[in-house]
Amino acid sequence: xxxxxxxxxxxxxxxxxxxxxxxxxxxxxxxxxxxxxxxxxxxxxxxxxxxxxxxxxxxxxxxxxxxxxxxxxxxxxxxxxxxxxxxxxxxxxxxxxxxxxxxxxxxxxxxxxxxxxxxxxxxxxxxxxxxxxx
Numbered sequence: 285x286x287x288x289x290x291x292x293x294x295x296x297x298x299x300x301x302x303x304x305x306x307x308x309x310x311x312x313x314x315x316x317x318x319x320x321x322x323x324x325x326x327x328x329x330x331x332x333x334x335x336x337x338x339x340x341x342x343x344x345x346x347x348x349x350x351x352x353x354x355x356x357x358x359x360x361x362x363x364x365x366x367x368x369x370x371x372x373x374x375x376x377x378x379x380x381x382x383x384x385x386x387x388x389x390x391x392x393x394x395x396x397x398x399x400x401x402x403x404x405x406x407x408x409x410x411x412x413x414x415x416x417x418x
Contacts, residue, residue: 293318
């Protein structure tokens with residue numbers, strides 16, 4: 285089963301992050317779903333996770349949030365991102381999550397909200413979930 289990244293579908297910074305991840309995910313390992321979508325809400329409920337202001341990574345029935353999610357995503361990307369993520373795990377979790385929260389709290393200022401989310405390009409659209417993974 286593919287790892288699933290649940291992102292804030294109302295956040296253009298998050299959409300940009302999904303495109304960035306997809307471009308560096310050479311083996312097309314990740315699948316994506318907005319937390320606000322039916323699939324996203326169902327996955328969050330099944331995991332007992334809240335989502336909200338954090339990216340959520342679901343891998344093999346385990347749920348990771350904040351810096352743990354970001355670094356685990358990075359570990360599956362191509363070089364140099366996998367190496368940087370490995371080094372990132374050396375930083376204590378409270379400090380990593382503090383840095384994550386600092387960016388998350390400013391993400392709407394980095395790229396302001398808009399009324400509509402942009403559609404992903406066709407080559408990426410197939411990796412967005414429209415039903416629960418089996």
